[in-house]
Amino acid sequence: MKNLGNLMKQAQEMQAKMVEMQERLAEMTIDGAAGAGMVTVTLNGKSEMKGIKIDPSLLNADEGEILEDLIVAAHADAKKKAEERMAEEMKEVTGGLNLPPGMNLPFGG
Numbered sequence: 001m002k003n004l005g006n007l008m009k010q011a012q013e014m015q016a017k018m019v020e021m022q023e024r025l026a027e028m029t030i031d032g033a034a035g036a037g038m039v040t041v042t043l044n045g046k047s048e049m050k051g052i053k054i055d056p057s058l059l060n061a062d063e064g065e066i067l068e069d070l071i072v073a074a075h076a077d078a079k080k081k082a083e084e085r086m087a088e089e090m091k092e093v094t095g096g097l098n099l100p101p102g103m104n105l106p107f108g109g
Helices: 002-027 061-093
Strands: 029-034 039-044 049-054
Touching: 002 039, 002 061, 029 061, 039 061, 049 061
Parallel strands: none
Antiparallel strands: 029 039, 039 049
């Protein structure tokens, strides 16, 4: 039963670290860009969009479709960076424990 006690203690410590990591992720910002920086999207570490910057030259009727594509591309870039950052944070929390593919912690997707 001693091993079970140690296991429970480790689980509680990991849970506390997960809460700390989630708080850090909510605070961090990650920028993604497209069109040589003409569109920049800012996400937090939870992939929530916090801001967008658009070069004024794209704000005309003739550039509407290009602008839409650049926003999507900038968001994808920022999301990829946020996921990479989260993976780094998770590796730190789990002590390098490799989780099975698709098992996203903190239980998100």
